[in-house]
Amino acid sequence: MVVTTDSSEFRYLPGQAEALSVPLPNASRVAVALPDGRELSALRYGDGQPTVTLLHGAGLNAHTWDTTALLLQQPVLAIDLAGHGDSSWRDDADYTARTLAADIIYALEQWSTQPQILVGQSLGGLTAAAVASARPDLVRELVTVDITPGIDTSVGPAALRAFYAGPTDFASRDEMVDRAIAAGFGGSRSDTERGVFFNTRIRPDGRVEWKHHFARLAAQVFAEPDAGAPATGAVLQETGWDDLRGVTAPVTLVRATGGFVSEADGTELQRHLPTAQVIAVEATHNVQETAPGALADIIRARVTSRA
Numbered sequence: 001m002v003v004t005t006d007s008s009e010f011r012y013l014p015g016q017a018e019a020l021s022v023p024l025p026n027a028s029r030v031a032v033a034l035p036d037g038r039e040l041s042a043l044r045y046g047d048g049q050p051t052v053t054l055l056h057g058a059g060l061n062a063h064t065w066d067t068t069a070l071l072l073q074q075p076v077l078a079i080d081l082a083g084h085g086d087s088s089w090r091d092d093a094d095y096t097a098r099t100l101a102a103d104i105i106y107a108l109e110q111w112s113t114q115p116q117i118l119v120g121q122s123l124g125g126l127t128a129a130a131v132a133s134a135r136p137d138l139v140r141e142l143v144t145v146d147i148t149p150g151i152d153t154s155v156g157p158a159a160l161r162a163f164y165a166g167p168t169d170f171a172s173r174d175e176m177v178d179r180a181i182a183a184g185f186g187g188s189r190s191d192t193e194r195g196v197f198f199n200t201r202i203r204p205d206g207r208v209e210w211k212h213h214f215a216r217l218a219a220q221v222f223a224e225p226d227a228g229a230p231a232t233g234a235v236l237q238e239t240g241w242d243d244l245r246g247v248t249a250p251v252t253l254v255r256a257t258g259g260f261v262s263e264a265d266g267t268e269l270q271r272h273l274p275t276a277q278v279i280a281v282e283a284t285h286n287v288q289e290t291a292p293g294a295l296a297d298i299i300r301a302r303v304t305s306r307a
Contacts, residue, residue, distance in 0.1 A: 051076075053108065061085030061086075062079060062080045133244070146285050169209040173208055177189065177196050244272060
């Protein structure tokens, strides 16, 4: 495991902590070499072994969890999924949940010594379910955020398709912030500006582009199911019910009232998993950005329930 501390990467944290009136935790970036030679990168907040692991959604990165992690005041690990943030891209462009889960399993074996409260939003939620199903010894509780396997692809994910199938490079970061807010993927403007900063880079020609691989694969990854896209690209269309039914840990679905998961989707989840708890939160799809306090309360309750 490689640990690096980059003061510029965490320069927003003091101001965020002050605004939230919470202590500023230690924060660092860590990385692990995967068996195939790729690298998986993550952020660690707090001291000691992590009790909570956070997995972001498609097109995001570990910094989407900054505010939630500050509010938790727990040792937290936030992982950049393959193809996102500082983690390596996959040559085969396979970003389906079970493929991503193999990376997470390997990393948790290196980074944690206790079963985790595993929290995943959107694609991260499907990935977390695959991890919990395959390796129940690594997961104490599973929290999925605004995603279910049977989600109606004509509503929320259509917005993702439109967002990523649009321009992938822009004249400025401000232009990208405007687009993200218009699509309902950000919180306040300052929060969205911070998120866009962490998720972009400036090219030699001065144009600004997304860092994540999905921006290059939008036409395939978010293609309609009948458009002939490869199966590896149908990230939000895979069922995933087998994974969820195989989860032995307690399951909670956090449903954003302004997000992608409808009340009917929550009911369908409970039909498959009668013991699952569904909690509705006033938020848009990226709950960790638009309702971080409510989400942190939900996660903290699960940390303390068996402390």
